[in-house]
Amino acid sequence: xxxxxxxxxxxxxxxxxxxxxxxxxxxxxxxxxxxxxxxxxxxxxxxxxxxxxxxxxxxxxxxxxxxxxxxxxxxxxxxxxxxxxxxxxxxxxxxxxxxxxxxxxxxxxxxxxxxxxxxxxxxxxxxxxxxxxxxxxxxxxxxxxxxxxxxxxxxxxxxxxxxxxxxxxxxxxxxxxxxxxxxxxxxxxxxxxxxxxxxxxxxxxxxxxxxxxxxxxxxxxxxxxxxxxxxxxxxxxxxxxxxxxxxxxxxxxxxxxxxx
Amino acid sequence: xxxxxxxxxxxxxxxxxxxxxxxxxxxxxxxxxxxxxxxxxxxxxxxxxxxxxxxxxxxxxxxxxxxxxxxxxxxxxxxxxxxxxxxxxxxxxxxxxxxxxxxxxxxxxxxxxxxxxxxxxxxxxxxxxxxxxxxxxxxxxxxxxxxxxxx
Numbered sequence: 001x002x003x004x005x006x007x008x009x010x011x012x013x014x015x016x017x018x019x020x021x022x023x024x025x026x027x028x029x030x031x032x033x034x035x036x037x038x039x040x041x042x043x044x045x046x047x048x049x050x051x052x053x054x055x056x057x058x059x060x061x062x063x064x065x066x067x068x069x070x071x072x073x074x075x076x077x078x079x080x081x082x083x084x085x086x087x088x089x090x091x092x093x094x095x096x097x098x099x100x101x102x103x104x105x106x107x108x109x110x111x112x113x114x115x116x117x118x119x120x121x122x123x124x125x126x127x128x129x130x131x132x133x134x135x136x137x138x139x140x141x142x143x144x145x146x147x148x149x150x151x152x153x154x155x156x157x158x159x160x161x162x163x164x165x166x167x168x169x170x171x172x173x174x175x176x177x178x179x180x181x182x183x184x185x186x187x188x189x190x191x192x193x194x195x196x197x198x199x200x201x202x203x204x205x206x207x208x209x210x211x212x213x214x215x216x217x218x219x220x221x222x223x224x225x226x227x228x229x230x231x232x233x234x235x236x237x238x239x240x241x242x243x244x245x246x247x248x249x250x251x252x253x254x255x256x257x258x259x260x
Numbered sequence: 261x262x263x264x265x266x267x268x269x270x271x272x273x274x275x276x277x278x279x280x281x282x283x284x285x286x287x288x289x290x291x292x293x294x295x296x297x298x299x300x301x302x303x304x305x306x307x308x309x310x311x312x313x314x315x316x317x318x319x320x321x322x323x324x325x326x327x328x329x330x331x332x333x334x335x336x337x338x339x340x341x342x343x344x345x346x347x348x349x350x351x352x353x354x355x356x357x358x359x360x361x362x363x364x365x366x367x368x369x370x371x372x373x374x375x376x377x378x379x380x381x382x383x384x385x386x387x388x389x390x391x392x393x394x395x396x397x398x399x400x401x402x403x404x405x406x407x408x409x410x411x
Contacts, residue, residue, distance in 0.1 A: 041263075044266070044267055044270050045266065047270045047273065047274075048266045048269055048270050048273075051270070051273050052269045052270060052272075052273045055273065055276075091288050095284070095288070152274075155277070156273065156274060156276075156277030156280075157277075159277050159280040159281045159284065160276060160277060160280045162280070162284055162288075163280040163283055163284055166284075166288060185287070188288055188290075189287075189288065189289065189290030190290070192288050192289040192290070193289055193314075194285050194289040197289065198281075198284050198285060198288070198289055202281075
């Protein structure tokens with residue numbers, strides 16, 4: 001019985017320790033003497049890798065989610081004779097919720113797992129320790145640019161997702177289902193507020209970008225340097241980021257829109 | 261050369277993000293960058309129904325301002341509504357009336373202003389003397405039932 005309690009305590013301490021060391025790694029990677037000239041090209045390369053190359057999946061899923069929202073909204077709202085409200089529904093649900101959350105989930109799957117695997121393999125092939133040997137801090141050289149890139153890319157991707165989704169909703173609503181174009185857009189513009197909705201959605205995306213990339217680089221840096229360890233770390237990245245994105249989304253929504 | 265292509269790609273990506281944000285702001289939220297100069301007028305209502313801040317103030321259906329604040333006037337025990345009216349609309353005579361109306365059957369509440377005949381005009385801080393409260397459906401049904409019974 002006591003054994004069981006001890007094992008639980010051991011596990012709890014382990015988790016807490018991992019959390020703490022994740023924080024320490026992040027701090028060490030970010031709070032260093034800034035070196036914009038060596039750093040910038042590295043960040044650009046990573047933005048290309050996690051941002052530009054994720055664009056296709058983001059655009060395609062944004063388009064389809066917007067189209068589905070338009071279609072579903074129409075079939076329900078047309079019963080009440082208020083199909084002009086489709087624009088408002090599509091825009092609000094995309095800007096407030098779906099764009100940040102779905103982008104973060106896709107980002108965790110597309111870019112987060114790749115970051116973890118890359119860093120994990122670097123660790124397994126001892127590239128990180130060789131960097132240290134020649135006097136280059138791997139935290140700054142490897143971790144920091146990847147972190148910044150993810151942090152910058154997610155809000156940009158989420159914004160593009162919103163826009164493409166709304167276009168998709170407009171395509172279905174106006175062109176296929178024949179909602180009057182003027183009331184579609186004016187209903188949307190009357191109900192969407194720049195600060196309340198768009199900026200809050202952007203804040204969500206920034207927070208998710210921070211969390212997802214943080215988890216990805218930490219799991220990579222902390223993994224057991226074997227092939228099993230890397231696969232384990234990659235799985236953990238996707239699972240942990242998805243769960244924390246969904247949980248954080250509830251907290252942020254309650255703070256922003258819930259009048260708590 | 262490959263690095264240059266990559267840099268161009270990243271630049272275009274960030275630019276696309278900014279353009280997307282701008283389009284969201286202008287097309288979707290209808291953000292108006294030029295802040296219109298306004299003056300404030302007030303009105304007391306018995307019942308504001310579902311009027312909220314940022315509700316529209318219209319005259320003959322044309323937008324002339326928005327509701328900026330709603331609070332309870334403790335002296336009159338009525339709702340005190342503060343409105344910001346666009347500066348160029350300076351011809352609201354002092355006997356104008358403000359009524360709370362509903363857009364459509366179940367739509368949002370807004371304030372409709374009807375201009376009176378006086379030569380003097382409402383200034384910043386003035387009150388609408390003539391107001392008409394929101395139509396509350398329950399009251400209406402209650403009155404209707406009462407009439408039926410008394411007949």
